[in-house]
Amino acid sequence: MNDLVLKIENLTKIYKIGRREVQPLTNLNLEVKKGEFTAIMGPSGSGKTTLLNVIGCIDKATSGIVLIDNVDAAKLPESKLCKIRRDKIGFIFQNFNLMPYLNARENVELSMELAGKFQGQRGARAKEFLATVGLSGREQHSPQRLSHGEQQRVAIARALAKDPAIILVDEPTGNLDVTNKQEIVKLLVDVNQKQGTTIIMVTHDEQVAAKTQRMLLLNDGKILQDQQKGPFQHESKTKEMH
Amino acid sequence: MGILTRATKNLSRRKTRALIVIIALSLALTLLIILPPSINAREALTQQTFNDLIGADGALNATVTLSSTEIQCDYPPPYLSPTISISDVNLPQPLMNESLYNNITSIPDVTNVIPILYELPTANRSYTIYGIPLDTASLLKEPSLLPANITDGRNLRVGDSGVVVLDEETAKNFSVSVGGTVTISGLNFTVVGIEGSELPQGTHGATMSLSDAQAVTNATDEASSYNVFVDNIDNVNTVAARISSLDPNLQVTDGLSQLNTAEPLQNQMAELIQAAQNNLNQIQGTGIVEIGIAVIADAAIILFIMLFSVRERTKEIGTLKAMGASDSAILAQFILEGIVLSLIAAIVAIAIGVFAIPTLSSLLLPTPVQVGATPETLPNGTMILTRITSGPRPFLGNGSNIIAAPITPEIMLLGLGTAVLLGALGSLYPALKAARTRPAEAMRYE
Numbered sequence: 001m002n003d004l005v006l007k008i009e010n011l012t013k014i015y016k017i018g019r020r021e022v023q024p025l026t027n028l029n030l031e032v033k034k035g036e037f038t039a040i041m042g043p044s045g046s047g048k049t050t051l052l053n054v055i056g057c058i059d060k061a062t063s064g065i066v067l068i069d070n071v072d073a074a075k076l077p078e079s080k081l082c083k084i085r086r087d088k089i090g091f092i093f094q095n096f097n098l099m100p101y102l103n104a105r106e107n108v109e110l111s112m113e114l115a116g117k118f119q120g121q122r123g124a125r126a127k128e129f130l131a132t133v134g135l136s137g138r139e140q141h142s143p144q145r146l147s148h149g150e151q152q153r154v155a156i157a158r159a160l161a162k163d164p165a166i167i168l169v170d171e172p173t174g175n176l177d178v179t180n181k182q183e184i185v186k187l188l189v190d191v192n193q194k195q196g197t198t199i200i201m202v203t204h205d206e207q208v209a210a211k212t213q214r215m216l217l218l219n220d221g222k223i224l225q226d227q228q229k230g231p232f233q234h235e236s237k238t239k240e241m242h
Numbered sequence: 243m244g245i246l247t248r249a250t251k252n253l254s255r256r257k258t259r260a261l262i263v264i265i266a267l268s269l270a271l272t273l274l275i276i277l278p279p280s281i282n283a284r285e286a287l288t289q290q291t292f293n294d295l296i297g298a299d300g301a302l303n304a305t306v307t308l309s310s311t312e313i314q315c316d317y318p319p320p321y322l323s324p325t326i327s328i329s330d331v332n333l334p335q336p337l338m339n340e341s342l343y344n345n346i347t348s349i350p351d352v353t354n355v356i357p358i359l360y361e362l363p364t365a366n367r368s369y370t371i372y373g374i375p376l377d378t379a380s381l382l383k384e385p386s387l388l389p390a391n392i393t394d395g396r397n398l399r400v401g402d403s404g405v406v407v408l409d410e411e412t413a414k415n416f417s418v419s420v421g422g423t424v425t426i427s428g429l430n431f432t433v434v435g436i437e438g439s440e441l442p443q444g445t446h447g448a449t450m451s452l453s454d455a456q457a458v459t460n461a462t463d464e465a466s467s468y469n470v471f472v473d474n475i476d477n478v479n480t481v482a483a484r485i486s487s488l489d490p491n492l493q494v495t496d497g498l499s500q501l502n503t504a505e506p507l508q509n510q511m512a513e514l515i516q517a518a519q520n521n522l523n524q525i526q527g528t529g530i531v532e533i534g535i536a537v538i539a540d541a542a543i544i545l546f547i548m549l550f551s552v553r554e555r556t557k558e559i560g561t562l563k564a565m566g567a568s569d570s571a572i573l574a575q576f577i578l579e580g581i582v583l584s585l586i587a588a589i590v591a592i593a594i595g596v597f598a599i600p601t602l603s604s605l606l607l608p609t610p611v612q613v614g615a616t617p618e619t620l621p622n623g624t625m626i627l628t629r630i631t632s633g634p635r636p637f638l639g640n641g642s643n644i645i646a647a648p649i650t651p652e653i654m655l656l657g658l659g660t661a662v663l664l665g666a667l668g669s670l671y672p673a674l675k676a677a678r679t680r681p682a683e684a685m686r687y688e
Contacts, residue, residue: 058564058681079569085681086566093685097561101255102248110248114566162566 004067005165005198006032006055011064011074013050013221024050026221028064032166037192037199039209042218048202049170051218055200056089056168057081069165086115090159094171096151098143104130104154105139108161115162129157133187149180156187160197167191169201173208185211245571249578253586260583263547267587268594270543272602273536275588275595275657279647280603281529287610288522295518299511302504308497310475312384313482315346315494316467335362337464342488346470349484351477356380357465358387359455360446369412369447371426373455376402383471389449395420395435398449406431407449410439424448427458524608532606537664544580544668552576552676559676560684569677576676580669581662588661595649595657 013025024047032038040048053059054066054073060081061074069088073081090111091097098107108126112118118125130139133153143151152172159167169188173181185208192199201212209215217225253260308314317336337359347355359373374380374387378400381387388397389407398407406424408416413436416424422433426448437446456462472481478496486494552559559572595602 053682053685056564058560058685082563082566082568085564086568089564089566091561091564093561097557097564099248099558099561101251106251111565113244114562114571158565 003034004031005034005036005069006030006200007065007067008055009065009067011051011054011066012062013047013054013059014062024221025054025061028222030216030223032198032200034165034198035192035196036214037189037212038201038214038216039212040200040202040216040218041204041206041209042216042224046218047221048218050221052168052170052200052202055166056091057084086162088165090162090164090167092152092155092159092167092169092172094174096143096148096155096175098151098154098158100143103140103142104135104146104150104157107143107154108157111158111161117162126157126161129161130154132160132191133157147180148175149177149183152176152180152184153187156184156191160191160195164197166198166200169199169203171203172201173203173205181205181208245575245578246582249575249582252579253582259547263543263583264587264590266543267540267584268590270536270540271584271588271591271657271661272594272598273532273606274540274660275591275649275653276599276602277529277533277536277606278656279649279653280599280607281525283603283647284525284607284610285522288518288525291518291610292515295511295515299508299515302507302511308469308495308500310497310501311472311478312497313470313472313478313485313494314467314496315470315485315492317491318493335360335466336491337461337466338468338492340463343463343465343468345488346468346485349481351473351481352470353473354379354383354469354471356384356387356469356471357452358467358469359452359459359461359464360466361455361459361461363447367426368415369409371455371459372446372449373452373459374398374449376400376451384469389435389437389446391438392435393438395433397435398451402434403451403454404431405434405450406454407435407437407446408433409437409447412447427460429454429458521608521610525610528607540584540661540664541668544584544665545671547583548576548580548669548672549675551579552672552679555676556679556684559679560681563679563681564685572679573673573677576673577666577669580673581665584661584665584668585658588658591661592649592654592657599647599649 008028008030011025011028011030012023015022015024024045028047028051040051042048050059054061055068057068057073057076058081064074065072066074068084071084071088073084076084099110102110105123105126108129109122112122112125127136127139130136130153133156135150135153135157138146138150141150143154146154152175172184172188176184188199188201189211191197199212201208203209213229215225215227215229216223217227315338317338319335338357343355343357346352356375358375359371361371363369376398381400389409392407393410395407398405406426408418408424413419413433416422416433418424418433420433420436424431424433431448431450431454437449450458452465456464470481470485472478475498478498482494482496486492562572
């Protein structure tokens with residue numbers, strides 16, 4: 001895979017809702033290089049979130065290959081998937097999903113604790129990560145005392161804290177105002193540029209997607225368009241997928 | 243920050259709900275903490291009642307001293323006479339003389355007449371003198387005349403004279419042991435045996451031959467009572483009537499009437515023992531049912547609150563799983579939350595129990611009854627059970643009806659251990675449910 005962090009071949013996902021079968025992903029192929037910032041767009045029901053869940057190992061492929069850092073997640077049992085989630089994946093959710101009974105620092109520490117990383121220095125490192133996302137002095141604040149933008153920053157710090165191979169971002173600006181939206185997108189771009197973290201982001205927002213290097217358009221469980229823009233250039237080369 | 247910190251912090255998230263749950267749990271745990279010591283205290287009291295009754299039963303059996311063909315005759319003690327004033331209680335026991343002995347011996351169908359002489363303690367002597375005929379015929383007919391519980395030395399034998407068996411108390415007062423000599427009313431006796439004092443019918447003081455007893459009490463040819471043996475059970479009533487006709491002041495008791503008197507009392511005693519047993523069963527039964535209810539209530543409260551919590555926190559569980567939390571980590575966190583909840587409630591329950599155990603145990607458990615009885619013989623020879631008492635018996639506090647036992651550190655540890663166990667058991671199913679939640683479904687849950 002060389003510099004590939006993700007390689008998906010012929011990924012199909014079939015759900016059963018009652019007696020009805022739903023196929024949100026059909027023979028999907030995708031390669032993502034290390035350090036790439038990719039946006040996935042598409043209408044509702046196009047399979048964006050399902051794809052994100054399969055890449056994040058919180059859902060399993062019905063068939064196909066999902067190589068994450070050279071490990072085929074499609075063939076692993078739940079107990080092994082848990083380790084991939086723990087060691088390779090960082091999540092950032094639309095609704096932030098912070099633990100409401102933990103303060104900002106503890107939320108970031110929890111990520112390191114579950115990953116079993118940085119024993120003995122988690123507190124200090126959590127403060128550093130919070131400083132990285134611009135939340136110095138807010139370490140002791142509970143999520144309820146933070147604005148939505150601040151909560152999303154804590155979520156970003158939490159995802160960064162365990163140093164994952166891929167950060168998966170699901171509609172990060174969906175619950176934010178314009179100012180916060182711009183700041184969060186800028187923060188994600190900074191993280192990608194400065195730390196070389198691979199980010200795959202699902203969004204409906206074209207302005208947000210425009211800030212990424214690569215834009216995938218999904219429809220009916222297939223990639224319709226794969227637009228490579230080069231490193232933060234708006235001139236793009238579009239590849240039509242058939 | 244470890245899993246325990248997270249479990250504890252999560253409880254503070256919904257303070258009012260946690261408080262209500264802790265109050266409910268602590269009430270159930272209070273029962274678990276106070277009931278075992280309270281039941282034990284009641285069992286101890288009931289055991290004491292059993293011991294009292296069994297002692298009384300032994301004393302009752304000891305009152306049946308005559309065989310079915312035996313008649314005892316003596317003069318009633320003077321202090322039992324209605325004409326004797328209180329100042330005359332020290333009057334000596336009236337004795338029967340040799341002519342009366344001869345008259346009784348000559349009654350047809352009488353086979354043996356065994357004279358016994360006893361003199362109760364006097365102002366100058368603290369022990370009873372007990373004289374028995376040490377001849378073969380008398381001892382063969384009634385071996386129970388001899389001291390029954392020789393703890394040192396030997397018993398009296400046929401033909402013994404100038405020897406004595408002392409009970410332990412009397413030997414102690416004389417400061418004498420087996421082989422030593424004691425002087426009684428100016429006569430010297432060699433101590434040949436010591437009689438133990440643990441007898442339901444009491445001990446004899448100084449037991450010696452009849453002739454020796456007559457010598458030390460200046461009662462030559464006299465006796466305190468005669469044990470008369472009849473050849474046939476059918477002749478007992480006739481002989482008893484003949485003896486009574488010799489002297490109307492004589493108190494005549496036969497073995498059959500003694501047995502007939504004792505029997506209903508023995509039945510009554512058996513009923514009292516049964517009542518005490520029923521009472522104990524009732525206490526244990528009630529206690530076990532209440533403990534069962536408390537255990538179920540405690541586990542059920544934890545089960546429902548943790549199930550509710552799992553349902554309410556489905557998305558949170560999904561997030562934890564998405565972050566890489568293993569099934570065992572989720573399981574441990576929810577079980578630990580149940581244990582922490584139960585432990586806090588147990589501490590509250592111990593505090594409640596320490597202060598409220600007397601009142602609560604009285605409300606929750608039946609009160610043990612004290613049943614005691616002492617058999618006594620009336621002057622007319624009738625036996626009755628006296629001092630029958632029943633009712634609550636105080637254990638703590640003076641004169642109150644409060645029965646309880648203190649909550650010891652062992653009980654507290656047991657309570658905390660039970661709380662941990664119930665917390666773990668009650669939260670096991672919800673925790674398993676949480677651990678088995680599929681992350682994708684949990685993330686979709688609204």
